Amino acid sequence: MQTQLPAQIQTVWRLRALIDGLLWVILAVGFFIAHLLWSWPWWLIAVALGLGLLHVGSHLILIPYRYAFWRYQISPDDVVLQSGFIFRKTEAIPIARIQNVTLEQGPLLRGQHLQSVKVQTAATTHEIAGVEESVADALREQIMQLAKVARDDA
Template sequence: MNESNHLPAQIKTVWRISAIFNTLLSAGVGVAGVIIHYFFNYQWLLYAAGFFFIVAVIDFVVEMSLVPYRYSFWLYTLSDDAVELRSGFIFRKLVSIPIARVQDVTLSAGPILQSQKLQEVRITTASTSHKIDGVEPEVGEQLRKQIMNLAVEVRNNDV
């Protein structure tokens, strides 16, 4: 039960699709600037549009090239007393969520996650919530049951 788990390989596709959408959004702002310049002849909008296009391309290249690193550094561990989430390849982050503080575990999946047959696991405490980006539905359901069973067990032992 204390074994560290990687996210499934399909999450890399989800991250790539998200990077494409982010790039399209940034490029869309640039296109809007060019269109407004065409109608109102605001010269500064061309510079702003060029800036948005350059930022969009740089962001796209960086996000796509860092997907394999992001994947290799994202781990989660479930133990009897905590859920640990490890992430980050430049700035490492370790989050320990005490089982005794868990109030809710929610499974959700948007269209991109559904296309890859994945679910997001959101663990909610009184003060905040944390998420495991994408796991297979069977694993997500198993995690939800295990975490909630451990939380109920801890609460029953405290009484």
């Protein structure tokens, strides 16, 4: 059975988009100061603000889409991560290849009582963006136990 991320992850994604927007505004202010001090072209300010609006706007608009189609599933054979409808992406991480499971929690996730679960193989790291803290602990234990059993069977 595939599991959807908790609804609080949308708040985290919105806050991240707004923080990105703040960084674009700071860049535009820097260009404005450079324009006043060294006569840099004014269009740099407009470009920074325009790109910032496009970046933040596209992220905010896509949050419901991203949330509606992001799923994960843990089975005895693999961890499956699925996202997207138009551009569908499904990743299956074989349990036998998993080396480590890490839980991470920055200030935005902590504020929503969520943690990200990072599943590491020798080649790459895959992430479940944010699950409730108790679920994250259970996922880590479940995945590591399945990985241990898979290594013992091999």
